[in-house]
Amino acid sequence: MLTDVRALIGCYLRIALAGFHRYATYRQATVAGAATNIVFGLIRVGILAAVYTAQGGGSVGGYDLTTTVTYVWLGQGLLSIVEFWGGTELTNRIRTGAVVVDLSRPWNPQAALLAEDTGRAGFAALARLVPPVLFGMVVFPFRWPDNPWVPVLFLVSALLAMVVSFGARFLLSLTAFWLLDSRGVLGVYQVVSSTLAGLEIPLGYFPGWARTALWFTPFPAMLQSPIDVFVQHGSAVALLVHQVVWAVLLLSLGQLLLRSAVRKVVVQGG
Amino acid sequence: MADAVTSFGTYRHLVAAQVRGQLSYRSSFVLNCFGQMLAQCTDLVVILVLFSRVASLGGFGVRDVLLIYSLAGLSFGLADLVVGSIDQLPTFIRTGEFDVVLLRPLGTLAQLAASDFQLRRLGRVITALGVLGYVLSTSDLDWTVARVALLVVTPLAGMVIFSSIFVAASSVCFWFIDSRELANTVTYGGSYFTSYPITVFTGWLRTFLAYVVPGAFVAYYPALVLIGRADPLGAPTWLCSVSPVVALLSALGAATVWRRAVRHYRGTGS
Amino acid sequence: MIEATELSRSFRVTRKSGRRLRRIREEVVAVRSVSFTVEAGEAVGYIGPNGAGKSTTIKMLTGILVPTSGRVRVCGLDPSRQRIDLARRIGVVFGQRSQLWWDLPLAESFQLLRHIYRTPPSDHAERLEECTELLGLKGFLTTPVRQLSLGQRMRGEVTAALLHAPELLVLDEPTIGLDLESKQRLREFLAELNTRRRTTLVLTTHALDDIERLCRRMLVIDRGRVLADGPLERLRVEVGLERTLVVDLERPTAPLRGLAGVVEVRTETDGRRQRLSFQADRTTAAALITAVARQAPIHDVSVVEPEIDDVVRRLYARGPTTAEHPGRFDAPNDVLRAP
Numbered sequence: 001m002l003t004d005v006r007a008l009i010g011c012y013l014r015i016a017l018a019g020f021h022r023y024a025t026y027r028q029a030t031v032a033g034a035a036t037n038i039v040f041g042l043i044r045v046g047i048l049a050a051v052y053t054a055q056g057g058g059s060v061g062g063y064d065l066t067t068t069v070t071y072v073w074l075g076q077g078l079l080s081i082v083e084f085w086g087g088t089e090l091t092n093r094i095r096t097g098a099v100v101v102d103l104s105r106p107w108n109p110q111a112a113l114l115a116e117d118t119g120r121a122g123f124a125a126l127a128r129l130v131p132p133v134l135f136g137m138v139v140f141p142f143r144w145p146d147n148p149w150v151p152v153l154f155l156v157s158a159l160l161a162m163v164v165s166f167g168a169r170f171l172l173s174l175t176a177f178w179l180l181d182s183r184g185v186l187g188v189y190q191v192v193s194s195t196l197a198g199l200e201i202p203l204g205y206f207p208g209w210a211r212t213a214l215w216f217t218p219f220p221a222m223l224q225s226p227i228d229v230f231v232q233h234g235s236a237v238a239l240l241v242h243q244v245v246w247a248v249l250l251l252s253l254g255q256l257l258l259r260s261a262v263r264k265v266v267v268q269g270g
Numbered sequence: 271m272a273d274a275v276t277s278f279g280t281y282r283h284l285v286a287a288q289v290r291g292q293l294s295y296r297s298s299f300v301l302n303c304f305g306q307m308l309a310q311c312t313d314l315v316v317i318l319v320l321f322s323r324v325a326s327l328g329g330f331g332v333r334d335v336l337l338i339y340s341l342a343g344l345s346f347g348l349a350d351l352v353v354g355s356i357d358q359l360p361t362f363i364r365t366g367e368f369d370v371v372l373l374r375p376l377g378t379l380a381q382l383a384a385s386d387f388q389l390r391r392l393g394r395v396i397t398a399l400g401v402l403g404y405v406l407s408t409s410d411l412d413w414t415v416a417r418v419a420l421l422v423v424t425p426l427a428g429m430v431i432f433s434s435i436f437v438a439a440s441s442v443c444f445w446f447i448d449s450r451e452l453a454n455t456v457t458y459g460g461s462y463f464t465s466y467p468i469t470v471f472t473g474w475l476r477t478f479l480a481y482v483v484p485g486a487f488v489a490y491y492p493a494l495v496l497i498g499r500a501d502p503l504g505a506p507t508w509l510c511s512v513s514p515v516v517a518l519l520s521a522l523g524a525a526t527v528w529r530r531a532v533r534h535y536r537g538t539g540s
Numbered sequence: 541m542i543e544a545t546e547l548s549r550s551f552r553v554t555r556k557s558g559r560r561l562r563r564i565r566e567e568v569v570a571v572r573s574v575s576f577t578v579e580a581g582e583a584v585g586y587i588g589p590n591g592a593g594k595s596t597t598i599k600m601l602t603g604i605l606v607p608t609s610g611r612v613r614v615c616g617l618d619p620s621r622q623r624i625d626l627a628r629r630i631g632v633v634f635g636q637r638s639q640l641w642w643d644l645p646l647a648e649s650f651q652l653l654r655h656i657y658r659t660p661p662s663d664h665a666e667r668l669e670e671c672t673e674l675l676g677l678k679g680f681l682t683t684p685v686r687q688l689s690l691g692q693r694m695r696g697e698v699t700a701a702l703l704h705a706p707e708l709l710v711l712d713e714p715t716i717g718l719d720l721e722s723k724q725r726l727r728e729f730l731a732e733l734n735t736r737r738r739t740t741l742v743l744t745t746h747a748l749d750d751i752e753r754l755c756r757r758m759l760v761i762d763r764g765r766v767l768a769d770g771p772l773e774r775l776r777v778e779v780g781l782e783r784t785l786v787v788d789l790e791r792p793t794a795p796l797r798g799l800a801g802v803v804e805v806r807t808e809t810d811g812r813r814q815r816l817s818f819q820a821d822r823t824t825a826a827a828l829i830t831a832v833a834r835q836a837p838i839h840d841v842s843v844v845e846p847e848i849d850d851v852v853r854r855l856y857a858r859g860p861t862t863a864e865h866p867g868r869f870d871a872p873n874d875v876l877r878a879p
Contacts, residue, residue: 026448027448028446028447028448028449029448029449029450029451031449032446032448032449032450032451032452033451035452035455036451036452036454036455036459039455039459039475040455040459040462042475043459043462043463043471043475043479046470046471046472046475046476047320047327047466047470047471050327050328050466050470051320051323051324051327054324054325054326054327054328055323055324060323061323181295181298183298183302184297184298184301184302184305185301187301187302187305188301188304188305188308190305191305191306191308191309191312192308192312194312195312195315195316200312200316201316201319201320205319205320205322205323206319207319207322279655280655280656280658283651283652283655284652284655284656287641287644287648287651287652288641288643288644291643291644365637366634366636366637367637369599369604369634369637370634370637370638370639372602372603372604372623373602373603373604373627373632373639374627374639374656374657375624375625375627375628375656375657375658376624376656533606536604536605536606536620537549537605537606537607537608
């Protein structure tokens with residue numbers, strides 16, 4: 001029993017490592033991506049700073065200028081960990097029928113994909129999170145945490161953000177089993193998710209009703225939460241609990257949907 | 271010239287065939303088109319949220335910014351529609367499909383632009399047109415013949431400028447195949463930048479995206495003429511209405527870059 | 541039709557080396573001073589192992605790549621300078637990449653090609669009809685390309701390359717991955733095209749039976765150089781491979797030894813069938829038959845030519861005819877896959 005468990009963990013660990021390596025080989029793409037994140041960060045900082053200039057300093061939605069700038073750089077760094085714009089691979093495998101290979105293996109496909117995505121995110125954390133954040137620290141005023149536990153909580157929250165994002169993308173990809181082509185659905189998701197997660201502007205800037213509504217969705221858990229944990233905006237515990245709830249909810253839903261998808265494949269032959 | 275006309279004829283046939291294909295999957299097309307409309311809307315939402323906090327950005331009110339936003343969106347949307355499939359260039363190079371392009375008696379650029387024509391990209395144009403219509407109908411602008419002409423010419427010049435940016439930036443892939451994302455800094459980043467008055471930004475970022483990449487001529491300068499305002503940054507009045515000239519120069523520049531890039535691919539360059 | 545003079549092409553590549561993964565830039569010569577001509581109406585097989593420089597040469601002939609040095613003329617044009625003019629006069633089929641539109645029906649791809657090549661509609665219709673008939677396209681003309689089988693797609697590719705009536709058809713590995721019947725059909729069609737229409741054919745392949753059925757002339761290259769150039773029969777003689785006379789005798793006979801020119805005798809079924817390997821430059825099949833008939837009554841005879849595989853293998857072993865460093869070429873054993 002114990003060796004079984006160990007073998008199982010070893011298997012997913014391997015998959016995660018493979019995910020890490022797979023992305024680590026694209027060195028040129030990584031450099032280009034990090035540079036791109038930085039340029040977009042500069043544009044975002046420019047736009048948000050103009051808000052503070054217009055109102056003569058102070059705070060907007062609970063963020064002062066330094067916090068907002070820090071917010072932008074953390075967001076630019078987290079962007080590729082969270083990966084709003086990915087997720088088409090599974091859809092394509094379902095559409096082309098290659099997915100039967102995944103289903104025929106002795107693993108839980110969701111867990112396997114999550115393991116791979118975690119590996120990918122691990123690489124992104126090293127290669128894509130650090131450059132923009134470092135750039136922001138050096139070039140702009142930066143809001144440092146006043147408590148050594150904050151960075152640790154931030155990493156936990158970032159991991160949860162990635163899991164929530166994976167859970168949502170996985171769910172949407174599965175719709176390809178019924179829609180034949182879920183690229184349209186994913187396209188719409190990709191377009192709105194980053195904004196609703198607080199990439200362009202902190203959700204604190206939104207009017208009160210929109211903020212309340214958004215916290216009933218998983219979107220803030222994908223980006224806003226880890227950033228808020230870092231800049232100590234709001235209660236870290238509440239943010240993390242919100243993330244965990246959504247992670248569990250989305251993953252369970254994905255598991256359920258996967259089961260009925262498999263049944264569909266088995267019964268109807270694809 | 272005659273060559274350009276027949277090339278255009280062929281381009282039209284290529285595009286028409288793909289549009290027929292896309293329209294045959296009606297629901298998927300509608301959803302994709304909707305996604306593109308939403309993509310343009312998220313930028314609108316950001317602007318509206320920012321203006322719920324302040325009355326002006328970079329010295330301009332919400333109406334002015336929306337005018338700039340819609341002109342920029344229209345230009346970018348049209349360019350994306352016409353040459354957006356150049357995004358596929360790395361795939362073309364990697365799979366050797368670019369060799370097939372070189373084997374046909376047509377210009378390489380026209381073929382690539384027509385290779386993956388996506389009518390759904392009209393979605394962005396529709397949103398931008400809607401906002402433009404709203405802004406124009408609710409503002410009391412002083413309409414002269416010159417201004418009407420400018421209003422017609424601006425999106426076309428902007429389209430040419432953005433198309434040139436797309437082409438020139440994608441050419442980088444001939445040298446660094448994995449660096450496609452870098453092109454996003456000036457294409458999508460350019461679109462982001464041009465949606466705001468350039469007074470919002472500062473420093474070398476403004477110099478680069480407004481003048482080196484001629485983003486200021488897409489929407490900002492023409493909008494100044496339309497609303498009858500002088501440039502707060504002190505640009506001479508004539509500079510505000512030379513967008514068509516800038517467009518022409520960009521097109522020439524992009525064509526040169528593209529030719530060099532193809533030459534490099536075929537082995538005479540570098 | 542094609543004139544290549546001292547054609548060379550090298551690439552600059554960076555590779556990682558050593559434990560510290562230092563990047564080293566180096567020049568790799570893909571094609572080294574290759575010269576040959578192809579006359580109108582010929583059918584030439586251009587063969588060599590992977591990485592021998594076949595594709596690079598094809599790319600230079602068709603104007604995709606510019607030669608590093610040397611001169612090439614195709615249909616009297618400079619391919620790299622007059623790419624578009626040349627494109628109208630040649631057809632190219634790549635076995636592994638498609639020139640059709642993935643999502644469109646075959647028929648629609650053909651219509652688009654008519655616009656691209658600006659073929660007069662009547663000419664287009666005529667050729668399309670001919671190809672449809674000869675290649676049996678009728679059943680899947682309205683099927684999107686992505687749903688076609690490889691064999692069907694390949695027939696579509698060949699048609700696509702012929703609709704503008706090219707003088708020269710270049711095929712890069714056209715039969716790769718095809719099933720036996722599709723291969724057969726394609727070869728017959730191409731042979732017909734070559735003899736009837738006088739369309740010049742150049743095909744690269746490492747399926748040697750393509751060459752055997754289609755090409756009277758063979759160009760063998762390896763490591764960027766021409767190893768041999770000539771009709772298959774001549775190359776057979778040139779490399780000195782033995783032909784084999786198979787004699788079926790009326791009754792079991794002891795091995796027929798001591799015949800002039802024969803280097804090896806193998807017997808089957810108690811000597812009823814004997815295989816006599818002989819050197820073509822020392823005796824002829826006729827002389828040998830006469831000699832055998834003097835020793836034993838003959839029931840039947842046949843002559844077996846050396847396998848083209850063996851010819852090519854021998855060529856690789858021997859090295860280039862005009863070799864500067866003959867000793868440098870060792871025989872690659874696994875590079876030639878028997879069909």
